Amino acid sequence: MLLFNQLETYLYVALVLFFIGLYGVLARRNLIAILISVELILNAASLNFMAFNRFLAPHPAVGQVIALFIMAVAAAEAAIALSIIIAVYRKLKSVNVEQATELRG
Numbered sequence: 652m653l654l655f656n657q658l659e660t661y662l663y664v665a666l667v668l669f670f671i672g673l674y675g676v677l678a679r680r681n682l683i684a685i686l687i688s689v690e691l692i693l694n695a696a697s698l699n700f701m702a703f704n705r706f707l708a709p710h711p712a713v714g715q716v717i718a719l720f721i722m723a724v725a726a727a728e729a730a731i732a733l734s735i736i737i738a739v740y741r742k743l744k745s746v747n748v749e750q751a752t753e754l755r756g
Contacts, residue, residue, distance in 0.1 A: 661702035668695035682736045682746040686729065693725045 668691050675688025697718040704714020736746055743750050 658702055658706040661698060661705075665695040665698040665702070668692075668698065680748045682732075682739065682748060682751070685748070686732050686736070689728070689732075690725055693721055693728075697721045 672688045672691030672695065675691065676685055679685050679688065700714040700717045700721070702714075704711070704717075708714055739751050740746050
């Protein structure tokens with residue numbers, strides 16, 4: 652597989668993941684879909700760190716450690732966001748972003 656031996660290939664895949672996630676954040680109205688889109692953006696960042704680690708880093712584990720921190724942040728973000736989504740659903744009986752503006756006081 653000569654295709655996956657170039658840095659540009661990984662960067663293009665990460666770019667596609669990032670823009671799919673960005674589109675999901677900007678276009679979706681469902682809070683769970685927005686959360687999944689944010690996870691896609693974080694996965695794109697992890698893929699970038701791993702690709703640069705493989706091709707350019709002098710130390711072998713720098714990109715892997717940063718990707719591990721990104722996974723920890725993503726797990727914490729998912730836990731907090733899901734608890735907020737559950738609270739919004741209990742209050743409004745919906746996870747639509749437009750209806751969540753009613754919570755402003």
